[in-house]
Amino acid sequence: MQRSDRWAYSGDPTPIFPLDGCPSVRNDESTGVQEVQVNEPDATRRRLRRMAISITAAVAPFGIVFGAAASTAGLSVWEAIGSSLFVFGGSSQFAAVEILGDGGSVAAAALAGLLLNVRSLAFGVIMAPALGGALWKRAAMSQLMIDESTAVGTASDDLASRRYGYLVGGVGVFVVWNLTTLVGFLAFSGAGDLIEDLGLDVAGPAAFLALLWPRLADRRQLVVAVTGAVVAVSLVPFTAPGVPILASMSAVLAARAVGPWRPSAPSEPTDLSGGQPGE
Amino acid sequence: MSDAVIVLVALAAGTFLLKSAGPLLLGARRLPSGLQAVVDLLPAALLASLAIVSTVGDARSIVLDARIVGIVVAGLALWRRAPFVVVIVLASAATALTRLVT
Numbered sequence: 001m002q003r004s005d006r007w008a009y010s011g012d013p014t015p016i017f018p019l020d021g022c023p024s025v026r027n028d029e030s031t032g033v034q035e036v037q038v039n040e041p042d043a044t045r046r047r048l049r050r051m052a053i054s055i056t057a058a059v060a061p062f063g064i065v066f067g068a069a070a071s072t073a074g075l076s077v078w079e080a081i082g083s084s085l086f087v088f089g090g091s092s093q094f095a096a097v098e099i100l101g102d103g104g105s106v107a108a109a110a111l112a113g114l115l116l117n118v119r120s121l122a123f124g125v126i127m128a129p130a131l132g133g134a135l136w137k138r139a140a141m142s143q144l145m146i147d148e149s150t151a152v153g154t155a156s157d158d159l160a161s162r163r164y165g166y167l168v169g170g171v172g173v174f175v176v177w178n179l180t181t182l183v184g185f186l187a188f189s190g191a192g193d194l195i196e197d198l199g200l201d202v203a204g205p206a207a208f209l210a211l212l213w214p215r216l217a218d219r220r221q222l223v224v225a226v227t228g229a230v231v232a233v234s235l236v237p238f239t240a241p242g243v244p245i246l247a248s249m250s251a252v253l254a255a256r257a258v259g260p261w262r263p264s265a266p267s268e269p270t271d272l273s274g275g276q277p278g279e
Numbered sequence: 280m281s282d283a284v285i286v287l288v289a290l291a292a293g294t295f296l297l298k299s300a301g302p303l304l305l306g307a308r309r310l311p312s313g314l315q316a317v318v319d320l321l322p323a324a325l326l327a328s329l330a331i332v333s334t335v336g337d338a339r340s341i342v343l344d345a346r347i348v349g350i351v352v353a354g355l356a357l358w359r360r361a362p363f364v365v366v367i368v369l370a371s372a373a374t375a376l377t378r379l380v381t
């Protein structure tokens with residue numbers, strides 16, 4: 001009896017997030033693309049959840065290293081956790097803590113951290129259409145605006161799935177990042193070696209490549225990706241960390257070389273669901 | 280207030296402004312379609328630069344090390360249509376192995 005009950009409920013969980021469904025569907029009738037969604041929302045959500053779980057797992061060791069680094073730099077456990085809760089931006093937290101630990105000035109540490117987060121401004125513009133709702137909800141969801149949530153959030157076409165992907169990716173990383181910061185602070189100090197020994201420093205790049213992969217089937221996106229990579233790498237030696245990522249966005253201009261902005265049917269952003277890893 | 284607290288408060292406040300500007304100011308409003316087409320291309324540039332910079336970048340220098348092997352293995356795995364998790368595990372394992380033998 002109990003068993004069959006459980007079975008009956010295991011179909012698909014009710015919406016995991018209290019943040020409401022998707023008001024943008026209502027606003028977006030004119031585009032006529034939303035009905036595609038009615039067919040396979042469960043499959044899409046499962047795919048996005050799986051993606052979010054892997055990317056969250058890949059983040060965990062870095063949380064541990066951050067916690068350890070914060071401890072080494074002389075932060076208190078509250079400062080370390082506060083950083084992960086309120087700044088919530090891996091590379092900027094690292095930068096600020098490293099600079100503080102090396103005896104750098106308050107201004108230098110804050111500025112370096114901020115510079116690394118300028119890219120979240122662009123993420124916000126990309127994700128905004130999918131993140132509608134009351135002002136406080138938009139503000140709350142914005143706190144999750146990081147590389148990983150944007151990556152999962154842009155892995156599907158329609159706004160409801162984009163919002164779902166952004167939230168599962170963002171909440172997953174948020175929880176794990178904060179827990180592992182605490183674990184790293186309390187338990188590890190030589191975790192830097194651990195990451196390198198296990199090759200985990202390549203987990204992030206591999207995840208970004210995997211999320212990029214399905215986009216490369218589209219010629220314009222391929223051109224933009226390659227140009228962006230070249231721009232970014234060539235700037236690394238000359239600019240502060242974070243700037244190359246930001247500057248790579250100028251690569252969208254290269255798409256103009258391949259054709260008009262919108263050469264095919266207005267079904268952008270192309271077909272991202274086909275050939276997704278894991279499907 | 281310690282230096283760390285001042286840095287964290289400033290960084291958290293500034294970061295939140297950057298993160299929330301899009302969703303708070305634009306909301307769910309659609310951009311003009313031409314501009315939207317450009318914005319839709321941004322993730323390709325961002326994902327590519329994040330992948331490459333975190334593979335060969337080390338602060339302000341280019342460092343070619345075992346991470347290259349990992350990312351190449353990731354590319355091969357993706358080409359073979361391996362699932363997301365498998366791609367990441369294989370890439371990490373390849374990098375770890377390379378470090379072990381070199």
